Amino acid sequence: MERTILHVDINGCYASIECLYNPDIRDKPVAVGGDVESRHGIILAKNEHAKKYGVKTGEAIWQAKQKCPQLITLPPRFDLYLRFSRMAKAILRQYSDRVESFGMDEAWVDVTGCSERSGYQVADEIRRRVFSELGVTVSVGVSFNKIFAKLGSDYKKPDAVTVFSRENYRERVWPLPASALLYVGPATARKLALMGIETIGDIAAAPVELLEQRLGKWGCMISSFANGWDSTPVALADDKPTIKSLGNSTTTPRDLTCDMDADIVYHMLCESVAARLREQGFMAGGVQISLRDNTLYTFERQSPLASPSAIAGDLHSAAMALLRENYNWSKPLRSIGIRAIDLVPASSPLQTTMFESPERRAKREKLELAIDEIRRRFGRFAISRVITTCDSSLTNLNPKEDNVIHHVGFFKAVQ
Amino acid sequence: MVNNIKTYVAVEASFSPDGRLTPRSVIWEDGHRYEIDKVLDVRRAASLKAGGAGIRYTVRIGRRETFLFLEENRWFVERR
Numbered sequence: 001m002e003r004t005i006l007h008v009d010i011n012g013c014y015a016s017i018e019c020l021y022n023p024d025i026r027d028k029p030v031a032v033g034g035d036v037e038s039r040h041g042i043i044l045a046k047n048e049h050a051k052k053y054g055v056k057t058g059e060a061i062w063q064a065k066q067k068c069p070q071l072i073t074l075p076p077r078f079d080l081y082l083r084f085s086r087m088a089k090a091i092l093r094q095y096s097d098r099v100e101s102f103g104m105d106e107a108w109v110d111v112t113g114c115s116e117r118s119g120y121q122v123a124d125e126i127r128r129r130v131f132s133e134l135g136v137t138v139s140v141g142v143s144f145n146k147i148f149a150k151l152g153s154d155y156k157k158p159d160a161v162t163v164f165s166r167e168n169y170r171e172r173v174w175p176l177p178a179s180a181l182l183y184v185g186p187a188t189a190r191k192l193a194l195m196g197i198e199t200i201g202d203i204a205a206a207p208v209e210l211l212e213q214r215l216g217k218w219g220c221m222i223s224s225f226a227n228g229w230d231s232t233p234v235a236l237a238d239d240k241p242t243i244k245s246l247g248n249s250t251t252t253p254r255d256l257t258c259d260m261d262a263d264i265v266y267h268m269l270c271e272s273v274a275a276r277l278r279e280q281g282f283m284a285g286g287v288q289i290s291l292r293d294n295t296l297y298t299f300e301r302q303s304p305l306a307s308p309s310a311i312a313g314d315l316h317s318a319a320m321a322l323l324r325e326n327y328n329w330s331k332p333l334r335s336i337g338i339r340a341i342d343l344v345p346a347s348s349p350l351q352t353t354m355f356e357s358p359e360r361r362a363k364r365e366k367l368e369l370a371i372d373e374i375r376r377r378f379g380r381f382a383i384s385r386v387i388t389t390c391d392s393s394l395t396n397l398n399p400k401e402d403n404v405i406h407h408v409g410f411f412k413a414v415q
Numbered sequence: 416m417v418n419n420i421k422t423y424v425a426v427e428a429s430f431s432p433d434g435r436l437t438p439r440s441v442i443w444e445d446g447h448r449y450e451i452d453k454v455l456d457v458r459r460a461a462s463l464k465a466g467g468a469g470i471r472y473t474v475r476i477g478r479r480e481t482f483l484f485l486e487e488n489r490w491f492v493e494r495r
Contacts, residue, residue: 021466023420083487087459087468134468135461 002166004119005234006109007141007149008126010088011158013105014045016136017084018074025072029053033061033073044076048158081105084134091129095122100235106153108146110234123161131159145230147182148173154180169228174201181225183218191215200226243280247288248272249337253393255294256333259324264394266319267312267385269338274312275372277340283308285342287318293331301326308344311364315340419494421465426483426490438472438483441492449476451483460484465493 010016014032019025029050031043041061053068065071085104092099098110111122119142130138137159141152144166151173152162164173179189181200191214197203203211203226211219224230248269256262277284288302301322305314319338327333374383425442441449453475460471462484469486484491 020461020463020468023464023466084468131461133459133461135463135466 001112003110003112003144004122005143005146005149006111006119006123006126007102007143007146007153008088008092008107008109008123008130008138009140009153009157010084010105010130011137011139012045012047012051013084013136014076014081015047015050016045017081018077019047020135021080028072029055029068029070030072030074031055031061031064032076033064035075043073084136087134088130088138091126091133095126096234098234098236102150106150108149108234120161120163123163127159127161143169143228145228146232146234147225147230148228150182151176151180166228170201173228174199174204174226176200178203181222183225184222188215188218188222243282243343245288245339245341245343246273246276246280246282246284247337247339248276249290249335251335256336256394258329259320261391261394262323262333262336263320264387264391265336266316266323266338267388269336270312270316270319271371271385273338273340274310274315274368275375277310277343278346278369278372281346282340282343283310283346284315284340285344286340287315287322288339288341289319289322290337290339291323291327291333292335294334295331296334297331299326302341304342308342310340310346311361311368313364313368421462421467421491422494423489423491424483436485438474438485438490441474441476441483441490451476455480462491462493465491467491 015030018032019030026047027049029047029052031046031050033043034041043055043057043059043061043064045057046055046064050064050068050071053071055064055068055071061073064073081104085101088105089099089101089107092107092109096109096111096114098108100108102108109126111119115122117125123140123142127138127140130136139153139155139157139159140161141149141155141164142161143149143152143164148164148169152164155162155164155172155176176199177189178184178192178197178200179186181203184192184203192198192203195206195210195214197206203222206223208220208223211223213219215222250265250269252261252265256265273284284305285308286302286304288300290298290300292298303318303322305318309315315338323336371383422444424444426438427440427442428436428438430436437454438451440451443449451474454472455475456471456473458471459469460482461468462471462482465484467484467486469484472483472485474481474483482493
């Protein structure tokens, strides 16, 4: 049976919500940006007026202000946006049990067989309802696969419905630039351009062997995307994707310049990751660190743990060992992260090591559980390691609670 | 940015045994109480005028129809 899939995208989500709540600024260029003081100063969302000035999501606030000096920038209020996200998804779930979120402001809905009406009619009703109930506009793409549905919601904004059907996709999708396709980023687009591939139609027409040769397995994938062969299902609303890894990273208020700085921040991050592991009932089999220097060059390194663990101290030692082995501080670091990988259930039997007695390990674990409990009852900052109080310019963050908003990857969401 | 249109108000309401919430009167900021004669409509809606979104009660107070919004746990009206 031919599928009918919608992709619903809240236009300029954060900025639209701010404009709803501040009627006085609706007619002015508005952007929501990260906190300039703590150096998260990038544009997270902009309204249509700001868009006309060329303000782009992801650019620095100062860059945006050069293009548009009168730009009103507001700090983000994630609690408010999460409420709108929940309300929007509640509407979508009235149309199908297959609603798969793609970040906070986008979702796919599989409405195949859910209604007598056409995909367009359902999409248009959703568009009208979201505006009437939430006061923000959405653009909706309708198609027979998820990739084209997403293209459709990007095709015409704001407040619009676009249908890419089997009948019209060659005329409407294929002339679009290759970079419009999900997973064709700037690097892939450059490689494609070198092969003379400019449009989605060019990708579809290119021999898949050639794409695979130049781009690896991504080549096959984008070839099938461009041809409309994507058959990944829209996940069931209650499906929680299996957690494969769990991590935290942060851009610190000032650059890190030595092992000591990193040591402090890794204490904070590891405590958060370990607490989340325990909360989810996992242990990490390995640790991966990510480092980004002040030229924004980013790399990752990973190593297995001697035995699986959900203890912050173990994650921290592994992270610091990786850092020492792989970084010589030729440049200051702007942001660092740690990810617990190769997760195993907390109930897995433990292989004891010869370096630490099981009793001592159990004690450390108990200590951390006690800290979890104190923080649960009295707040994150009720108890801290002394080292993290040494330099508050590095540790004034709450990675666990500040980290509720994730933009999930397409594959993480479907695998 | 001061929003002059969104006016939070106190509301007296009753709950039925099946959990239905019915606003009974609105107490304006000056302390004046307005009895709600009838709830004409209840639906989820945004208030573009005041800036907000929640459950909108269309109520009749005397001869006037007005919107009363319940946004999370606060009530507001659109100041005219």
